[in-house]
Amino acid sequence: MRRTILLTRDPISELWGMPDVAPSTAMGAIVNFHGVVRATEAGEPIVAIEYEAHEPMAVHQFGLLMNRVEQNWPQVESVSVVHRLGRVEAGEVSVWVVVVAPHRAEAFAACQFLIDEMKQTVPIWKRILR
Amino acid sequence: MRRTILLTRDPISELWGMPDVAPSTAMGAIVNFHGVVRATEAGEPIVAIEYEAHEPMAVHQFGLLMNRVEQNWPQVESVSVVHRLGRVEAGEVSVWVVVVAPHRAEAFAACQFLIDEMKQTVPIWKRILR
Amino acid sequence: MRVRVLFWSYFRDLAGGDEIMEVLSPGATIAQLLEQLHRRIPRLAALQKSTLIAVGMDYQDKDYVLKDGDEVSLFPPVQGG
Amino acid sequence: MRVRVLFWSYFRDLAGGDEIMEVLSPGATIAQLLEQLHRRIPRLAALQKSTLIAVGMDYQDKDYVLKDGDEVSLFPPVQGG
Numbered sequence: 001m002r003r004t005i006l007l008t009r010d011p012i013s014e015l016w017g018m019p020d021v022a023p024s025t026a027m028g029a030i031v032n033f034h035g036v037v038r039a040t041e042a043g044e045p046i047v048a049i050e051y052e053a054h055e056p057m058a059v060h061q062f063g064l065l066m067n068r069v070e071q072n073w074p075q076v077e078s079v080s081v082v083h084r085l086g087r088v089e090a091g092e093v094s095v096w097v098v099v100v101a102p103h104r105a106e107a108f109a110a111c112q113f114l115i116d117e118m119k120q121t122v123p124i125w126k127r128i129l130r
Numbered sequence: 131m132r133r134t135i136l137l138t139r140d141p142i143s144e145l146w147g148m149p150d151v152a153p154s155t156a157m158g159a160i161v162n163f164h165g166v167v168r169a170t171e172a173g174e175p176i177v178a179i180e181y182e183a184h185e186p187m188a189v190h191q192f193g194l195l196m197n198r199v200e201q202n203w204p205q206v207e208s209v210s211v212v213h214r215l216g217r218v219e220a221g222e223v224s225v226w227v228v229v230v231a232p233h234r235a236e237a238f239a240a241c242q243f244l245i246d247e248m249k250q251t252v253p254i255w256k257r258i259l260r
Numbered sequence: 261m262r263v264r265v266l267f268w269s270y271f272r273d274l275a276g277g278d279e280i281m282e283v284l285s286p287g288a289t290i291a292q293l294l295e296q297l298h299r300r301i302p303r304l305a306a307l308q309k310s311t312l313i314a315v316g317m318d319y320q321d322k323d324y325v326l327k328d329g330d331e332v333s334l335f336p337p338v339q340g341g
Numbered sequence: 342m343r344v345r346v347l348f349w350s351y352f353r354d355l356a357g358g359d360e361i362m363e364v365l366s367p368g369a370t371i372a373q374l375l376e377q378l379h380r381r382i383p384r385l386a387a388l389q390k391s392t393l394i395a396v397g398m399d400y401q402d403k404d405y406v407l408k409d410g411d412e413v414s415l416f417p418p419v420q421g422g
Binding site for chain 2: 023025026027028029030031032033034035036037038039040090091102104107108111112115
């Protein structure tokens, strides 16, 4: 399984859309998830979110999650994750996940798994800026 | 709920990535699904798929599915679907769905619902070209 | 009354054309239309169980009562995506 | 032996800094490290139940036996995405 793990302080909005996942001809499904900073949190307006990470551990933990994706859905060809760090304005993309697989069932399942588990194990924290 | 329904004979590979879904600032999740023509079908190599549709009925049936999305997940802000017709080469995108919602759970659910149901009710057929 | 029957996908090949005009008694149902049609095109009868039926742009059951000028579409299971 | 303790997110504010060096007896566990640390920083003790603990880049339990030079990270629940 091909992997991309990128923590970046640069806006990824220019990258919205397909990353260079270069699906092989056996692949039939590509799922992209973009998480966006909402302009409200718990009903209160916010300006931005400041993301902090334990960077080497975050990359390592994303790698462990990708091992689990590979075990659970061996047909998945590639998984890419891009996570913003630092200040992310409301309306900007904070996280972007792409999964390429032969069929949609495993592409959706693997993508949702990665996001759900990320929120349990990958050491990234946010601070709301109002 | 904003809707886009497009049946097109032009390649949509140039459009890969974000369509002009223009999420409002209350939206936190964007799910994109791209279905791609695989180079094999049932183990046999294929060159392309020729898609045929009952076009007005297909647009109408996509509209009915979008009504159901709106009923099931009223917070979904927009649903877009682009489906190729005519000859689609192996490796090209045949269908593209985008769902924008406040949170990822409904975005994933609505996107998967639309694709699953489309394959039951929208009058599009394929012919394998070897 | 007259209804127009449209064939889609490989039903077109089985029927030998895109469409056909059928003449029916007033109040005829889709079931009666199919019966009449299948006598003419037995190859479609064999696929009855997997045939989808629409009138205009909406799916209908076999007990649907046809009206003069209705446009009935007959086709195999759909395969979009 | 000495272990380096790193604080992340708002634990940094509670601890008053990014990191601290703790001196422990050989064979000490994370539980013993925390006990010693909490005497010094009681505000962290109150958050014990929701504290996540890693040594290096992997999560560890409180019965993990520390080695000289270990780098222990303490942080609140993660919130990526």
